Amino acid sequence: MLKSFLIFILMFPFSQAFANCEIEVAELNACAEVKWVDGPYVGQYSKAELAFFTEQTADGEKDYIDLGQEYDLKTFVWMIMEHHQHGGRPITLSQTAKGIYSLDKIFFMGGMKGQWQLRFQLLKNQQVAHESIITVFDL
Amino acid sequence: MNRLSLFLIYNLFFIVSCGKSPLFDHTSETGLESLRSLTSLDSSLHSISGEWNARVYWQQGPLVFDECQMTLMVTNKNGELVDFPSLPTLSPWMPDHGHGTSPVIVKRLEKGIYFFSEIFFIMPGFWEMQLDMGGERVKWSVQL
Numbered sequence: 001m002l003k004s005f006l007i008f009i010l011m012f013p014f015s016q017a018f019a020n021c022e023i024e025v026a027e028l029n030a031c032a033e034v035k036w037v038d039g040p041y042v043g044q045y046s047k048a049e050l051a052f053f054t055e056q057t058a059d060g061e062k063d064y065i066d067l068g069q070e071y072d073l074k075t076f077v078w079m080i081m082e083h084h085q086h087g088g089r090p091i092t093l094s095q096t097a098k099g100i101y102s103l104d105k106i107f108f109m110g111g112m113k114g115q116w117q118l119r120f121q122l123l124k125n126q127q128v129a130h131e132s133i134i135t136v137f138d139l
Numbered sequence: 140m141n142r143l144s145l146f147l148i149y150n151l152f153f154i155v156s157c158g159k160s161p162l163f164d165h166t167s168e169t170g171l172e173s174l175r176s177l178t179s180l181d182s183s184l185h186s187i188s189g190e191w192n193a194r195v196y197w198q199q200g201p202l203v204f205d206e207c208q209m210t211l212m213v214t215n216k217n218g219e220l221v222d223f224p225s226l227p228t229l230s231p232w233m234p235d236h237g238h239g240t241s242p243v244i245v246k247r248l249e250k251g252i253y254f255f256s257e258i259f260f261i262m263p264g265f266w267e268m269q270l271d272m273g274g275e276r277v278k279w280s281v282q283l
Contacts, residue, residue, distance in 0.1 A: 045241075087204075089241040089259035107241040109261075 027122060027130045030054045030065055034118065037102075040136050043110035048103040049096075050075065050120060064099030072123040075103055078133075081114035113139055182279045184270065191215055193270075193277075200258070201266075201281045207258040211270075213251045220251030227272030229255050231281075234267050 021031035032052050039046025050073075053062035067073055077088040092104040108116040116137040122130040184193040193213045200207030215221045229243045244257045260266055266281045 086262040088261050089257070090206075105241075109238055109240065111238040112236070 023132045023134070025052065025122070025130055025132070027124075028052060028054075028065065028067070028071075031056070032120070032132060034134055039106070040108065040118075042108050042116070042137060042139070044107075045104075046106040046108065048106060048118070050101045050103055052099040064097065066098055067122065070124060071129065072126075073101060074121040074123055075101075076119055077106060077108060078117045078119050079109075079112060079114050080117065081112060085114075108137055115139070184277045184279060186275055186277065188275065189216070191221060193272075195279070201260060201283060203260050203263050203283050205259075206256065207260065208254070208256045209258065210248070211253045211255065213253070213272075220249075222247070222250055223272045227253055227270055229258070230269040230271070231258060231260060232267045232269055233262075233264055235265055236262075 023032040023034070025032050030052050031054070032050065035049045035051070037047040037049055039048070051062070051064060052067065053064045055063050073093065075091045075093055077091065079086055079088065088109055089105065089107050091106050094102050094104070096102045103118075106118065115135055116139065118134045118136050120132050121128050181197060182195040184195065186192070191213055192215075193211050196210045196212065198208040198210060199205070200209075211227065213221055213223065226245050226247060229245065230239055231243070232239045240259050240261050241257070243255050246254045246256070248254050260281070260283050263283045266283060268279050268281055270277045270279075
């Protein structure tokens with residue numbers, strides 16, 4: 001009984017940290033969020049912002065975190081079709097502030113049936129340590 | 140010194156003093172510096188009307204995933220560089236899959252010379268290059 005209680009107490013802050021997570025990034029013990037600055041569109045460029053943060057207060061304040069030297073961020077679009085899958089042109093990625101990245105020239109090409117996804121990966125020693133998949137269009 | 144040596148020196152003087160062709164002497168401009176390096180991937184295009192001919196020079200690529208760049212040199216029937224009334228557009232297209240790729244950027248470098256960048260072949264396969272210029276569509280293919 002005491003053991004269960006201790007586990008609950010120990011887990012409580014951790015679960016709270018992810019309580020309002022749109023995207024959970026367990027490797028960083030953090031949340032991620034994608035905001036569309038322009039779009040998303042099919043057949044024209046879209047722009048988004050990707051942010052990493054550890055906590056969110058009731059008034060919406062976020063504590064943004066740096067990925068540091070340990071992780072490299074990779075973002076790309078991916079199309080899942082019935083018989084095959086493929087990517088698109090590269091996204092232009094730039095860091096605009098601590099924990100905040102601008103994703104420019106995101107292009108979801110038209111004229112195909114399938115699911116367009118926005119994916120981001122955290123690479124550690126060139127290996128994928130984390131991947132998040134956001135389905136943007138189901139065409 | 141015999142007459143042959145004098146003849147060779149005389150000709151060498153002219154060859155050395157010629158310098159770069161005005162066509163290729165634009166090294167400060169993007170893309171043109173490598174016009175001289177023709178490869179088997181370059182293509183010749185001809186208008187249906189017979190009014191112009193064009194030559195495609197790949198500066199980067201064509202290859203899959205990375206950015207490709209090419210220059211288009213347009214000449215009239217007399218071999219003189221000529222402009223189109225408006226900027227040409229390039230649309231790479233995969234007929235087997237029924238889709239293209241992201242928009243290609245085109246820039247006029249000088250009379251009759253156009254530079255295309257941000258060409259992304261997003262997957263291997265048969266690509267049809269659709270070039271719209273001067274009211275005509277000209278196609279050629281790229282297999283990747």
